[in-house]
Amino acid sequence: MTAKIAILGASGYTGAELVRLIATHGGMEIVALTADRKAGQAMGQVFPHLRHLGLPPLARIEEVDFAGIDLVFCALPHATSQAVIADLPRGVKIVDLSADFRLRSPEDYETWYGKPHGAQDLQAEAVYGLTEFYREQIRAARLVAGTGCNAAAGQYALRPLVAGGLIDLDDIVLDLKCAVSGAGRSLKEPLLHAELSEGYHAYGYGGTHRHLGEFDQEFSALAGRPVHVQFTPHLMPANRGILATAYVKGEAPAIHDTLSQAYRDEAFLQVLPFGELPSTRHVRGSNFCHIGVSGDRVPGRAMVVAALDNLTKGSSGQALQNANLMLHIPEHTGLTLAPCFP
Template structure:
């Protein structure tokens, strides 16, 4: 392509939509051609997100007003259960990256079980490629529809998939204890994410049935070639961005570290820390990097794997741009090598 790819962002008034705009603003291979929002149609992006006021952006409009004949790729940053119907009605040749949960689960029956309603576009599900870039890179490059992972899912999967595949941990003894920033809940007002409900506290949520658990079941079982069921407990952090997963496993810690270091040696966005070091969310904030550490447990034959990423970047919009780069034939790292923001 001898010009920047023309991009539409559907659902640009949410956090992931704003993060996509931030990333594409300095991306040499993409330009924002259309931005949509429902209730905010007709507004300038600067009114919705003042931190983007320096950018020359199209006005927000309704999806029905977008001329998709001039669009090379659409990011669908819409709420869960909305994307299926919207993507179903998009032009069949339009490359699409979906940031919702609507196409992540390969089996529509499993989707119905976890999301409480029948899949609304089952005919499209077989062509959707799971968007964990480091594991489905070749399929993503050939795909028309990519289903980005959940942010919690990405954190746990990146920390565990190599050791699950290598068989160096006990598959029946995996515990994922994860803490995530409030932006993962989206921008829509909710009582549980009010400042007074979240600040000065720390609590578990969706303890019995967090929907990202279905992605763990799907991907770990595929990697292992047998059913794998992990214990997963998410917690809400009183901070805007970032996820830290502490993963408890049974296995030799030095071997686990070696497997992870070798698996990710050539991955541009995955950093395996020296043995014995644990990562922090503050060191990946605003970036597309994931930091992974391995620390031995005081009990022999057990280890803790730590995985940290920014839920809005590597966990969502950055991952989406990484996948879009592949789909458009661009360098995978283009527009994504910015350093983390610290302090």
């Protein structure tokens, strides 16, 4: 059977990426697309690269008839999804791409997002959407909360090492280079070409970036005690991609062996030969994450580097992978496109 799909917030980058991926899926049919300011327009007007697809016109959320819809992708801005999802029929499955349900604790949500959570019953129900580590919970879930793209990249590099006690948990430095599409499609002066090109800069530094809430939650749960990484993201003048470099104390060969074993059966997580490090250009437009390990000139120190596409494996591809599980569709369906190179 073909699953009936709605995408709420389809005029943003993650919405367009979902459409691009589902177009090759075969087991899903998009029956509703919503946008606020662009309601009434054709998707091909908003995203001309999708004009060849027979898509429904963009509508307002209140105009959508959710009867018969199997799953909703919610690609709305942060703090918007809570009220919208609370009003959806209980029989509809939901994959939320915003930050609204990623943190399990209402207190943690308020700490990182500066306001009380508006749907705490749903927050308690949501399953964290890092597919490879929550597969069985996702399969049975009604609501899955997609991870932050930075949080996904850092966790793929580090989760097996934290869980296995391979590294010093009190000395983890995580340095990320992030493409500009991660900031969304809204017009922002610092993201204008003349403001951003020919340089890059740190942002969310000094322990202020909201994805730290996810790192704290996940790494501390794995370790059974508080783990607080040092994390600094940098905005780079590229459209897609995240390169996460983790500096850790541990034995590099053992780290490489542990990651290789942990991901040996994962189709989308590929550990490179020891000493080879990945590039964002080799995962662009794909659902793959490449991971490399290198030793350091100082014994007992190592680098772990993960590269993924923030719009695909970091967001919309991850969302589709989760939706496949929720709908009992083979997990890799619609996600095996090779990266786009050059």
